[in-house]
Amino acid sequence: MxxxxxxxxxxxxxxxxxxxxxxGVSTPLPEVEETVCFGLNHYFEMKDLVNKSGEYIARLLDVENAVVVSSASAGIAQSVAAMIVRGNAYRLEHLHAHAHDVPTEIVIPKGHNVNYGAPVGTMINLGGGRIVEAGWSNECSAAQLGAAINANTAAILYIKSHHCVQKSMLTVEDAAAVAKAHNVPLIVDAAAEEDLRLYYQQGADLVIYSGAKAIEGPTSGLVLGKHEYVEWVKQQTAGIGRAMKVGKEGILGLTHAIELYLERQQxxxxxxxxxxxxxxxxxxxxxxxxxxxxxxxxxxxxxxxxxxxxxxxxxxxxxxxxxxxxxxxxxxxxxxxxxxxxxxxxxxxxxxxxxxxxxxxxxxxxxxx
The missing domain is CATH 3.90.1150.180 (Aspartate Aminotransferase, domain 1)
Structure with a gap:
């Protein structure tokens, strides 16, 4: 070429x-290319494709629910919006029109408030959230994370990435324990991570992956986790997610790429x-x-x-x-x-x-x- x-x-x-x-992230396998081409050249009932591909991925990964999105960044924005909208039809359509009398703060360790090519805060703001930093840039304990939570906390966001400060930071398991103790959801952005089950098993409510990084699929993202929360993420296709929609070829391509990723020796x-x-x-x-x-x-x-x-x-x-x-x-x-x-x-x-x-x-x- x-x-x-x-x-x-x-x-x-x-x-x-x-x-x-x-x-351009990665170069998918020929089998994934073929699936992408099939998707490009056929029509589908998109809601049916979204639901059934998500169910298939959820079975593969032994999680409650999953949905393919356009990118990991879109996954962050839509997951934050999901935790604020929480299925409410009015808030879904008027998320940014005015303030809402619901929790909107997203607590994040200060050392995780990074720019990975775009600021994490921009994705949170797109989802209608406002950042609250916990701890210090070089330190965040479970106690410090818990101290930042209040009645206006919509979720905790944990960024698992080489971009973040690594030393003196609590683990995903620590963050999950804090989330459970305070009855708030934990979102983990694991964009480039390689284990597609680990952070869900460690207690995260939503986990976000890039479809094109470790998985080597087409440009896309994956959100998996608790059934109701993933359903709320899906609802964002009628809200902010409309500007971030993933195509049929991306949904099919990533689903096949996940299948191959789980089968092959890394x-x-x-x-x-x-x-x-x-x-x-x-x-x-x-x-x-x-x-x-x-x-x-x-x-x-x-x-x-x-x-x-x-x-x-x-x-x-x-x-x-x-x-x-x-x-x-x-x-x-x-x-x-x-x-x-x-x-x-x-x-x-x-x-x-x-x-x-x-x-x-x-x-x-x-x-x-």
């Missing part, structure tokens, strides 16, 4: 940054280490570079190659190297969250051995400029 790149004057991209929205961190060993050795042969294996900061079984720069010896800082790699041909994208500290990371999950050699060649070329 190189003609597509030429037609629109697009660059070829090597995605060594992981399942990132900015690069690449282990150990396999990733083995895959990138020659790559790391090649990087360490470059002057001014130190490379090593590092593990995902959020606790997932993902190994990456960290590259630390001695700018004086290498000839470029980490930040400058990121820019030049992205401007190359092919464009190479890495994880640049710590570039200001002098290091970057390469995620090899979506990279072939041939592409790893291209990345090494690009790094070598930077060193020779």
């Amino acid at each position: 190189s003609s597509i790149l030429e037609k629109y004057n697009l660059k070829h991209v090597i995605n060594a940054s992981g399942r990132m929205t900015a690069l 690449e282990s961190g150990t396999a990733m280490v083995e895959k990138m060993a020659p790559f790391i050795n090649g990087l360490n042969a470059l002057p001014g570079i130190q490379s090593r294996v590092v593990w995902d900061s959020a606790g997932r079984d993902i190994a990456r190659a960290e590259v630390s720069f001695d700018a004086d010896v290498f000839g470029l800082s980490a930040k400058d190297a990121v820019t030049k790699l992205q401007n190359g041909n092919p464009a190479v994208y890495c994880r640049a969250y710590k570039a200001n500290e002098g290091s970057i990371e390469f995620d090899v999950r979506s990279v072939s051995q041939e592409q790893l050699q291209q990345v090494l060649a690009a790094m070598t070329e930077l060193n020779q400029e």
